[in-house]
Amino acid sequence: MIQLSRSQIEALVSVDAETAEAVRDAYRAISDGRANLPPVGYLGFPEAHGDCHIKYGHIAGDAVFAVKIASGFYDNPAKGLPSSTGVVLVFSALTGQMEALLADEGYLTDLRTGLGGAVASLALCRPDARRFLIVGSGTQAYWLARSLQSLAPKAEIAIWGRNPDRAGALCARLDGVTVAPDLESACRAADVILTATPAAAPLVRADWIRPGCHITAIGADSPGKQELETALVARAQLRVADSLSQCLDHGEFAHAHAAGLIGPDHCVELGAILSGAAAGRQGPDDITVADLTGLATQDIAMARCVLARAKGTA
Amino acid sequence: MIQLSRSQIEALVSVDAETAEAVRDAYRAISDGRANLPPVGYLGFPEAHGDCHIKYGHIAGDAVFAVKIASGFYDNPAKGLPSSTGVVLVFSALTGQMEALLADEGYLTDLRTGLGGAVASLALCRPDARRFLIVGSGTQAYWLARSLQSLAPKAEIAIWGRNPDRAGALCARLDGVTVAPDLESACRAADVILTATPAAAPLVRADWIRPGCHITAIGADSPGKQELETALVARAQLRVADSLSQCLDHGEFAHAHAAGLIGPDHCVELGAILSGAAAGRQGPDDITVADLTGLATQDIAMARCVLARAKGTA
Numbered sequence: 001m002i003q004l005s006r007s008q009i010e011a012l013v014s015v016d017a018e019t020a021e022a023v024r025d026a027y028r029a030i031s032d033g034r035a036n037l038p039p040v041g042y043l044g045f046p047e048a049h050g051d052c053h054i055k056y057g058h059i060a061g062d063a064v065f066a067v068k069i070a071s072g073f074y075d076n077p078a079k080g081l082p083s084s085t086g087v088v089l090v091f092s093a094l095t096g097q098m099e100a101l102l103a104d105e106g107y108l109t110d111l112r113t114g115l116g117g118a119v120a121s122l123a124l125c126r127p128d129a130r131r132f133l134i135v136g137s138g139t140q141a142y143w144l145a146r147s148l149q150s151l152a153p154k155a156e157i158a159i160w161g162r163n164p165d166r167a168g169a170l171c172a173r174l175d176g177v178t179v180a181p182d183l184e185s186a187c188r189a190a191d192v193i194l195t196a197t198p199a200a201a202p203l204v205r206a207d208w209i210r211p212g213c214h215i216t217a218i219g220a221d222s223p224g225k226q227e228l229e230t231a232l233v234a235r236a237q238l239r240v241a242d243s244l245s246q247c248l249d250h251g252e253f254a255h256a257h258a259a260g261l262i263g264p265d266h267c268v269e270l271g272a273i274l275s276g277a278a279a280g281r282q283g284p285d286d287i288t289v290a291d292l293t294g295l296a297t298q299d300i301a302m303a304r305c306v307l308a309r310a311k312g313t314a
Numbered sequence: 315m316i317q318l319s320r321s322q323i324e325a326l327v328s329v330d331a332e333t334a335e336a337v338r339d340a341y342r343a344i345s346d347g348r349a350n351l352p353p354v355g356y357l358g359f360p361e362a363h364g365d366c367h368i369k370y371g372h373i374a375g376d377a378v379f380a381v382k383i384a385s386g387f388y389d390n391p392a393k394g395l396p397s398s399t400g401v402v403l404v405f406s407a408l409t410g411q412m413e414a415l416l417a418d419e420g421y422l423t424d425l426r427t428g429l430g431g432a433v434a435s436l437a438l439c440r441p442d443a444r445r446f447l448i449v450g451s452g453t454q455a456y457w458l459a460r461s462l463q464s465l466a467p468k469a470e471i472a473i474w475g476r477n478p479d480r481a482g483a484l485c486a487r488l489d490g491v492t493v494a495p496d497l498e499s500a501c502r503a504a505d506v507i508l509t510a511t512p513a514a515a516p517l518v519r520a521d522w523i524r525p526g527c528h529i530t531a532i533g534a535d536s537p538g539k540q541e542l543e544t545a546l547v548a549r550a551q552l553r554v555a556d557s558l559s560q561c562l563d564h565g566e567f568a569h570a571h572a573a574g575l576i577g578p579d580h581c582v583e584l585g586a587i588l589s590g591a592a593a594g595r596q597g598p599d600d601i602t603v604a605d606l607t608g609l610a611t612q613d614i615a616m617a618r619c620v621l622a623r624a625k626g627t628a
Contacts, residue, residue, distance in 0.1 A: 001417075041355050043372055043379060048408050054381060056368060058357055065357060067368060069381055069403065071410025085410055089383065089401070094362050096385025096399055101415060103315075 002090075002100040002310050009104045012309040013302065015115060015143075015150040022305050023115045024274050026059070026297035030243055031271030031278075034060040035297045049074040055296035058093055065093045066303040068296065070109060082106075090303045100307055108306070112298040114143025116242070117218050118151050120270055120290040121192050124240060124281055125214035129191035130156050133180060135203060135227070136196035137161025137170045140218065144194050145174050160186050162197075184208050195219050195227040206232035211285035217252040218292045226255050228289065234261040237286035241267045242295055252291040316404075316414040316624050323418045326623040327616065329429060329457075329464040336619050337429045338588050340373070340611035344557055345585030345592075348374040349611045363388040369610035372407055379407045380617040382610065384423060396420075404617045414621055422620070426612040428457025430556070431532050432465050434584055434604040435506050438554060438595055439528035443505035444470050447494060449517060449541070450510035451475030451484045454532065458508050459488050474500050476511075498522050509533055509541040520546035525599035531566040532606045540569050542603065548575040551600035555581045556609055566605040 004012070013019050029035040041054030050073035058065040070086035077083055088108060090100040102108065117140075121132070132148055132155045134141045141159055148155045160180040161167030171177045180186035187193060187208040193215045195204060204215065206229045215236075219227045233239065233256040241247035244264055248257045256262045270290060272278035281288055318326070327333050343349040355368030364387035372379040384400035391397055402422060404414040416422065431454075435446070446462055446469045448455045455473055462469045474494040475481030485491045494500035501507060501522040507529045509518060518529065520543045529550075533541045547553065547570040555561035558578055562571045570576045584604060586592035595602055 036357065038355055038357060041352055041368065041370060043350065043352060043370060045372065045407055050410050052379070052405070052410060054355065054368060054370060056355060056357060058359065065366070067383055069405070071405065073408070073410040076409055079409065081409055081411065085412070087403070087412055089403075091366070091383070091385065093359055093364075094387070095390055095393065095395055096364050096366060096387040097395065098399070098401055098417070103412070
């Protein structure tokens with residue numbers, strides 16, 4: 001059995017083109033019927049301010065399947081521990097034998113979420129998009145920036161955070177990324193906006209968005225979270241979901257859906273666009289919105305990449 | 315992180331009184347509301363003749379929670395691999411940190427199922443029961459016998475198997491256990507019958523059962539399996555379920571339930587009897603039947619026992 005620590009995994013996979021392609025394939029697998037993704041398991045620990053999600057699934061044809069167990073315990077920082085942690089277990093899809101324990105401490109989730117945001121944004125934005133705004137200054141903002149830098153080297157990236165010191169500290173870790181002092185003016189100037197916050201009330205207003213802008217929202221991954229004004233989602237010419245069922249249930253699109261403004265017929269799955277089965281952006285002035293809630297196929301794809309490289313077969 | 319192999323785990327926990335008490339407590343936790351048990355996760359691999367079950371949960375007050383990932387790949391023996399395998403992961407319920415990887419290869423499941431069958435049978439049979447019949451000659455029959463020998467040293471144990479050679483080989487591994495040549499006469503003579511087969515059609519007939527007999531059925535753990543004639547379940551004076559919802563859905567009781575012969579009000583949970591909240595056997599001539607489908611609380615209890623002994627705190 002292969003057993004890898006976070007630092008070993010970091011040395012094997014990062015924001016490279018091959019890993020990005022694995023993320024793209026993971027989106028396609030959702031939409032072309034290759035993915036077998038049972039409902040996400042959930043265990044809550046209200047007294048300890050914690051929860052645990054168990055994501056698992058299999059992509060038809062893959063030699064392995066993966067089970068990701070990821071926890072968030074929000075009193076951990078006071079104990080000197082990270083609030084989020086996780087492991088990914090990889091099993092043979094032919095014999096059920098355990099092949100690997102990836103003690104990635106959430107690294108693979110951060111990586112695939114960052115790559116996913118970049119992949120979706122670059123697939124849906126105007127080809128001439130240059131000004132990228134990241135809203136949020138946490139771990140996910142870092143990986144969005146790193147992924148954009150890798151996949152779109154000409155992108156001019158700015159970061160806005162509610163806490164300017166935190167945004168400044170993040171930019172200091174990222175070569176050539178600047179702090180956006182004001183959210184409204186930064187949104188008005190952006191060709192592409194990527195939101196990665198835990199906001200429970202809309203941050204980005206519909207009337208701040210210029211024609212042709214693309215927005216990717218990755219913060220709303222559970223009920224009650226919202227980053228974009230509902231009117232912005234309703235007004236977009238194209239709404240793209242990583243998973244229709246998840247996005248309408250508890251993603252960014254859930255609010256417009258609950259308000260009766262959109263339904264499944266008003267959204268397209270990202271995988272269908274990436275495979276060419278559905279149309280993406282139609283014109284240079286379209287406003288497009290992608291809602292990414294996170295999928296176990298991405299975890300499977302990351303696990304497959306790590307395993308292939310650890311075995312020297314990639 | 316503690317990491318233990320099957321042989322290391324075997325050296326830590328077996329059919330001892332303390333582990334049996336942990337199994338009893340795991341049943342009580344189901345019935346007294348301490349257990350948080352989300353639905354079991356399932357992933358099928360029809361082309362590889364395999365499947366994977368993910369059982370997880372938490373017992374209120376426990377410092378740890380457990381996730382068990384158990385697979386059955388039925389072409390494995392031809393590849394020189396066991397058909398069943400599994401791992402149990404143990405996490406802190408206070409911080410979410412992974413505490414242990416128990417690579418038990420299914421040992422803990424076999425052990426807790428054997429102990430569970432013995433615990434249920436001894437709680438429900440007549441105090442003067444002596445003749446115990448185990449129906450089945452597989453791994454589970456072995457652990458039922460070992461558990462009975464440990465918890466009821468005076469039990470006279472016989473084993474019947476469809477394949478007499480296999481039953482003979484099993485008895486040769488078990489001190490003082492004899493082969494029952496004929497199922498009907500063995501059932502007619504038994505004070506307690508424990509069934510542990512993958513039967514899809516009833517093996518044990520209602521009119522073979524004498525007054526006062528207790529039967530524990532552990533084979534029916536998924537839809538389509540049945541070990542006892544439906545009339546036997548319907549006729550019993552006491553029906554005991556490890557989990558009412560599981561047993562009526564896909565356990566031994568599901569058949570009588572589907573036939574409209576019994577409902578939830580005609581069954582009692584084992585944990586309620588073990589805690590004294592519900593009555594068990596009422597008279598020496600009652601026929602009692604227990605249906606055990608398997609619960610993640612038992613996996614949690616096993617994980618807790620292993621961890622405590624590995625840390626030297628048990």
